[in-house]
Amino acid sequence: MEKIANFFKTFLLVELVKGMALTGRHFFARKITVQFPEEKTPQGFRFRGLHALRRYANDEERCIGCKLCEAVCPALAIHIETEERTDGTRRTTRYDIDLVKCIFCGLCEEACPVDAIVETRILEYHGEKRSDLYYTKPMLLAVGEKHEEQIAKDKALDAKYR
């Protein structure tokens, strides 16, 4: 029985018709192409883009230098040095993320006990040299300051799942 079916398929071009039907369906469907960068695709609030270091509302930096992000980072992209600040708290003297190494897994964000290191929705950044993608503490804090509103909103949306 199967042999007979195969025999007819050899000259009736059933596959061709099926393929053309699929093409035809998409030809008349609504287009989803986005004209990047003028247009943008929607992003979830958990989007993992460029990193940022956040501050509290009173301008105090959140990071307490616990180095959990450094320890958890599977790509060894984070480098932290700490010292005791004059007020007796531990603060970072260095907080570097090598974005060339980073795999944007988001584990640093997960590990952070004070929501200091976060991944923002920013994906449009670039570097002309490798060293441009080596983000230091002031750079990360600057990102955080610029986008704090968005970050806070996203964190609030995520909070109920935690």
Added chain:
Amino acid sequence: MINIEIDGKHIEIESGCSVIDAADRLGIYIPRFCYHKKLSIAANCRMCLVQIEKAPKPLPACATPVAEGMKIFTASEQAVKAQKGVMEFLLINHPLDCPICDQGGECELQDLAVGYGGSTSRYNEEKRVVLHKDIGPLVAAEEMSRCINCTRCVRFGIEIGGAMELGQAFRGEHAEIMAFMSDTVDSELSGNMIDLCPVGALTSKPFRYSARTWELSRRKSISPHDSLGSNLAVQVKNNHVMRVLPIENEAVNECWLSDKDRFSYEGLNSAERLTKPMVKQNGKWLEVEWQVALEYVANGLRQIARETGAEYIGALATPHSTLEELYLLQKLVRGLGSNNVDFRLRQSDFSADSKQAGAPWLGMAVADINNVDRFLLVGSFLRKDHPLLASRVRQATKKGAQVNLIHAADDDLLMPLTNKKIVPPTEMTTVLAQVLKALAIVKQATLDTSVQQVVQSVMPSASAQAMADSLASGERVAILLGNFAQQHPQASQLQLLAQHIAALCGAKFGFFGEAANSVGGYLAQAVPFAGAEHGMNASAMLAAPRKAYILLNVEAELDTQNPQQAISAMNAADMVVALSAYKHHAAEYADVLLPIAPFTETSGTFVSSEGRTQSFKGTVQPLGEARPAWKVLRVLGNMLNISGFDYNNSEAVRDEVLGGADMSAKLGNVLHGMSAQTAIWNVAGLQRVSDVPIYTTDAIVRRAASLQKTRDAATPRALMHSVELKKLNLQSGEMVKLTQGHGSARLSIIADDSLPHGIVRVAAGHAATAELGAMFGDIMVNRA
């Protein structure tokens, strides 16, 4: 022996053992906080609750002795429920600030909370707050809210440290740990409380917030400070020593470490480190290449040997140098044709040289100290010079040992002393002779002719008689001579008398030993009498200045018996080569500074006072252009065309020094061919008595910033009996000018009635007293 069963496993164990001991021996872990094998049982954390058959309630494993046929379940439903409940209670008041806590990652509470606790807390009320305390520069008690009141630190203070410096005050929820004796914890063993603390309540102040525990790699090393040879775990990050912890070795340091060993690492990272070879030209220091510096040294030494004779070359080393360094130094000097090499820089009596059976050592194993039942300690600032050996003596007194002390100062040893005789150094031999005489009478023994004359001339005092009775009544007696006795101007007399006392009561007899390699120095032949011809000893080399000096790790004004003499000898010399890890005072008198590596940056060997040979490897790379001293000396040997300097590694040097020979054959305290003399040195006026304060003993600790902030490192003060003060019409606390020879020091003078009359106690080894002369001898006191 008793048969018990834990989790279905049988074990036969001696009665009196606790359940937790039995479980540990079986390899079954029972969670615990307050229990520590070296401390008494408190049973106050309740974490070790286990189920025991026929017991109605779970029982604490640490405080429950085993009984015949006992069946214990450590993981039964009842036990697990109890442990989980206890953990929940412990966490009620714990701040759970692990991310900012220095203990995070090595915290017992953190580990056990994961293993035995619940995943969430039901507690939503306010937590207890305990105020932070400042208890000194070494131990941080900044977050006492973390304390779970296990009282390990309190028990450590009482039982091991000898004083209850921390205690628990108030009750119930208000209970808190605080300093009891003064505001601070000043024990020389205080750092162990950091290790003992199962949470982050007591942490290390110097290490505070500088690294997290998981970033550190752990490397083995040996302490270069006191003669015990503590086993260290040097923790390293990015080629930088971050902290030092003990490695457990029951025969040496048990699980403890003295603060000197623990915190001296700060000196390794000091800004004073010498990182480039330097040569002085026309009074200016120039940084040069190694090749240039070494050629300069080789040419200089060759020239002096040719022009004035090799005997005008002298070499001095500290006993903190490694066996390999000391051996190569003496080989170099002897290769040049001189025998002037010595490492006993603070010794003043060398008459025992070559009359001794071997290298002076402890005369017994360190671990045996705990079992001694009668001690005679002669001339020792035991607690400051040998903190952990003092702790072992203290343990022995807990078991009923009697301690007899003959010394020139009455520092609190924090242990009960059965008899003590505090006399001026001039009378110490007399007291020993009295004890010897009294003992000979008690034992009805005839004395050797070498001591008979001295003994005949004395009458035993009541205290000498009491000491003799105490020693005669013991079974395991030890007669131990301290650093003070070794530095004493009649050291060999003290040794001889002690030797005869030991012979009479069948005692072990030995020396505590000043530094990590005090025994090793003899084995490395870094003494003037080791060769066929005898050279000059450390004291003679400085008294009769040489043309050239090679200094290994030496700071002439701090490490020697007579700093005044040492400095003038250095200034008079044509060439002074200083091999040092630090830039220091040598810049004024030296001609060449060669940067060498301290113990963490080189491989080497220390031979501890009990004759234990412990080799170690470098833990980090040498800083800058510093190089291990054995390599520097090896290259110098090659440059000077001395044969036998072709070592590939330090192990080859060590093997050449020690060979395969039996260590016990090389050690010996017995003096031959010496007779005791009654003569004491001329006493005119006030006599100086010197101790070397605990944190000024060697170059590394002198630069350890936190140790230098402790009370033990405070600027030395002159101490004197109040009667003597009155004679000089001085008030306690006044500034005085102390004069010895042509140098003087200005210190405040304090009345101390525990000192004998006619004595001024002034610390040596400190910059404030570096202008003074010999550690023993005449001293003048005037109002400043």
